[in-house]
Amino acid sequence: MKNIDSHNKFSMDYYQSIIELALGNGYVFCTVDEFIKGGCPDKGHFILRHDVDLKPLTLQQMIDIEIKCGVVSSIYARVAGSNYNVMDYPVFSMLKNAEEKGCEIGLHSNFLEYAMINNVEPLRVLNAEFNLLNCFFDIKGIACHRDINYVYNSLPYVEKNWKQISDMGLQYETYDSRILKSTTYVNEGLNPHLCWRNDSPENVIQTRGSIYLLTHNHWWYTNHPFEA
Numbered sequence: 001m002k003n004i005d006s007h008n009k010f011s012m013d014y015y016q017s018i019i020e021l022a023l024g025n026g027y028v029f030c031t032v033d034e035f036i037k038g039g040c041p042d043k044g045h046f047i048l049r050h051d052v053d054l055k056p057l058t059l060q061q062m063i064d065i066e067i068k069c070g071v072v073s074s075i076y077a078r079v080a081g082s083n084y085n086v087m088d089y090p091v092f093s094m095l096k097n098a099e100e101k102g103c104e105i106g107l108h109s110n111f112l113e114y115a116m117i118n119n120v121e122p123l124r125v126l127n128a129e130f131n132l133l134n135c136f137f138d139i140k141g142i143a144c145h146r147d148i149n150y151v152y153n154s155l156p157y158v159e160k161n162w163k164q165i166s167d168m169g170l171q172y173e174t175y176d177s178r179i180l181k182s183t184t185y186v187n188e189g190l191n192p193h194l195c196w197r198n199d200s201p202e203n204v205i206q207t208r209g210s211i212y213l214l215t216h217n218h219w220w221y222t223n224h225p226f227e228a
């Protein structure tokens with residue numbers, strides 16, 4: 001049986017240990033925006049990215065660890081078709097506080113799916129989502145969202161219509177080849193249970209190459225996966 005521990009280890013202690021291991025190996029933590037503005041260095045940089053799909057308030061425990069370790073992350077929140085309300089009091093204040101601590105807030109969206117299902121214009125949905133968040137946060141980037149049972153994928157649409165989207169005020173999308181070419185992308189996946197999809201962060205840290213770690217807060221916990 002293949003490494004059974006890896007199925008059930010996404011704890012806060014583990015999250016903190018990854019950050020501490022990277023800091024001990026001289027990694028510099030930065031937001032996605034800082035990484036791009038810094039010229040996408042391919043060595044020694046660590047991006048912590050959160051796509052917030054479900055249970056938004058469970059992200060706070062990850063933010064608390066980042067603050068304790070003195071590092072920053074990039075947090076992408078959903079608006080249209082979201083399972084949570086980004087304007088809900090505790091969610092909004094969590095994001096506001098994170099931004100004040102140096103985190104970057106961005107948009108996590110499948111605006112194309114929302115537009116197709118509701119028979120409205122895709123860029124109109126995206127514009128509404130961007131404007132809502134950008135009223136309160138300094139939004140620079142979009143991370144395209146896909147459900148496990150996805151129908152439509154916004155990413156090719158974003159690439160094809162980037163001129164109009166950048167005119168709207170967005171500066172990057174998170175799968176920009178500049179970022180992917182200069183980092184090792186590490187994320188969770190199901191195979192069939194929860195695990196690292198390809199590389200583990202510990203293995204990539206040994207290479208000293210830049211790391212782009214995407215996590216989904218609803219899979220991470222303090223004591224057990226069902227606590228929130």
Ligand SMILES: [Zn+2]
Nearest residue numbers: 051053145146
């Ligand atoms: Zn998502």
